[in-house]
Amino acid sequence: MVGLEGNLVLALNSGSSSLKYGLYSVVEEPHLLVGGTIETTDDHARFFDAIETALRGWPTPAAIGHRIVHGGPHRDAHCRIDDAVMADLKAACAFAPLHGPASLALIRAAEARYPGVPQVACFDTAFHAGMPDVARTLPIPHAYRAGGVRRYGFHGLSCESIVRQLGEDMPPRLVIAHLGNGASVTAVLRDGGSIDTSMGLTPSGGVMMATRTGDIDPGMLLYLLRESGLDAAALATLVDHASGMAGVSGLSGDMRVLRAAATAHADLAIRMFERSVCKQVAAMIASLGGADMLVLTGGIGENDAATGQAIRAGLAWVPGLEIRIMPSQEDAQIALHAAALA
Template sequence: MTDALLVLNAGSSSVKFALYEAAQPGEPPLLAGQIERIGDDPRLATGGTSEPFGQSTDGHAALIGGLLAAIGDLAPGDVRIVGAGHRVVHGGARFDAPVPIGDAVIAELEALTPLAPQHQPHNLAGIAAVAAAYPDIPQVAAFDTAFHRSQSEIAERYALPRGYAEQGMIAYGFHGLSYASIAPRLPALLGPEARRVVVAHLGHGCSMAALLDGRSVATTMGFTALEGLPMGTRSGSIDPGLVLHLLSERGMDVDAVHRLLYDESGLLGLSGISGDMRDLLASDAPEARFAVDYFVDRCARAVGSLAVSLGGLDALVFTGGIGENAGEIREAVGARHAWLAIPPPLAIATDEEGVIAEATARLV
C-alpha cells in the first residue's frame, strides 16, 4: 500500500489531476491526467490516451465526482490517499501562501468567487467533492495570486481613490502556480545572467508576468482574471468606458455584460468559430486567421510593456497549452521582438501540480 497525495487543478475548461507518493512529492507523479473540453465534449486523458468522459452537459462538480469514483482503477498499484491539494485561483489580499482548508477558509474563498467566477466555483467544487469522497483526509489550498504579492504598490494599484485599494481593490495577478513552477528552473535553462525574463502562460486563460531574479514585478492580469490578454472566451482588457456604454446606452444588464466579457469574447468572439487555438490554427477561415493575428499582436504588445517594467529583457519563455504546443504562436510573437536581440523564445512545460504537491506535503 502506497500513501499518496491527490492534487486537483481545476481550470475554466479542464481539470488536471495527479497522484504523488506522499513521502516523495518532488518525484514524478504516480498518475497524471486531465479532464479536458469541459462544457463541450469532455474527455479523460491519461497515459497518452483520450476517451469520452461523462456527458456534454456535465459541469466540473459532476466530472470531478466521477473522477474520484474512478481514481482507484486509474492508479497504478494499491494506493491510499492521505491528503489532497487544490489549486485555488483567488486568495485575495490575505492568503499569500498555501494553507490547510477548514470551514473558515472555505467561507473566505467563497466570498472571493465574484472576482474569479470562471474558476473559484470549480476550485471549491473540487474541495467539496474530495471532502465527500474522503471525509477524513486533510486538504490544502495553494493560490494563484500568492506569487505576485512580491509586486510593488505602484504595480498593484489602480488609479482610483486610495480607499478602494484599502478595501482590497488592487491588481492581484493570476497563474501564480505556473510561474512558481517556471521561476526556479530559469537559471539552469537560461544561465544566471538572464535576470530579466517575461514568462507567457498561454492557454484557455492567458497572462504574462515580468520576473526579475525569479520574482514577479508586473503581470497582465489584475483584480480579476479578465484583465490583460485576449483569451479563449474572455475579452481581456477593454476600455472601461465601453462597459459603461453597454450598460447605459445599449440597455444591457450586468448579467448580460458578464456573459459577453467572460463567455462570448476572446478568440471565440473574434473568430465566431472557436475559443480553442487548436481549432483556429487548423482552420482556413479568414475569421480564424484574424483571431490568431489579433492574439499575436496583443501578446507582442504585452511583452514590450513588461520589458519596460524590467528595464530591459534577457529572455522570453512560453508555457501553458498554447505556449507549450503552438510553435507558430511562439515564433510569431518572438519575431515581433527581434529588435530586442534576445535568444529565440523558449517553451517550458509548467508543473502546477508539482508545486501544489510539495506545498501539500509540507502542510499535511
C-alpha cells in the same frame, strides 16, 4: 508501492470545464504516478468515483492539494485548509464567481471522500503577492482599493513551475508568457519574484484570449450598458465567454481550429492575439528595465509553432533576448506545496 504511503499526494487542478488530477510521489521532486482529466460536472461524487477507479491499488494519499484561482485579499500564501481558510475562500468567490464556488464544492467533496486527509490550498495569486505597490495598485479611489480591489495576477502556479525548472539557469530578468485558453504575461526578477503581470483583479484582463477580451476600453462597457441594454450578467458573458479569438473569428477560440479554418476573420483573430502577446511582453520588459529571457508555456505557447515564430519576429527588436519553450507543470507544483504543508 511499498514505502510510498507517506509521500503520496493527490493534486487536483479544477478549471472552468475540466478537472485534472494526478497522484504524485514527492520526495525531493514530484513524480507523477497516475493522472487524468475529467469533464466538469456538479456531481462531485462522480469525480471521486472516477479518480478512485484510476487510483485502484494505490494507498490513500497522505495529502490533497487544490489549485485555487483567487485567494482574495486575505490569502496570499499557500496554506493548509481549515475553517478559517474556507471562510476566506467563500468571501473570495466575489472576485472569481466562475471558479470559486466550484473549488469550494470540490474541497468539501474531497473532505467527505478522504476524511482526515490534510488538504492544502495552492493559490494562483500567491506568486504575485510581493508585487510592488506601483504594479498592484489600480487607478481608482482608495475606498474601493481598501475593499481588496487591486491587481492580483494569475497563472502563479505555472510561473512557479517555470522558475523551479529553470533552477540555476534562472536569468536576472525573466518574462513568462503563459499562453492557453487563458493567457497572461509576468515579469520576474531572479531575486524578487513577480514584479508585474498582465492580469488584474480577475483573469479577464491583459492579453486577448480564447474567449476573454483581455484589456479593453472600460468606456465600451459603459456604452453597452447604456445603449444596448446589457446588464451585469450579460456583460460578464460578453467579456469572459463570447469575445477574444472566438468573438473576432466567429468560429472558435481554439487556435487549432483557427489555423485550419484559414478564413479572413480567423486570420485576424490570430494576428490580434499574437500582437496582444507581444505588447504585453514589451510592457513587462519595461517593468523589468530589460529582459534576458522569455519563456513561452501553456497549450499555445508549448505547441503552436506559428505563434512562437510570430512572437519571435515581433520581439526581434529586443537585444539579447533568449526565447525558450517550456512545459507548465502546475499540477507538480500543487503536489510540492501539498507535501510541504500537510
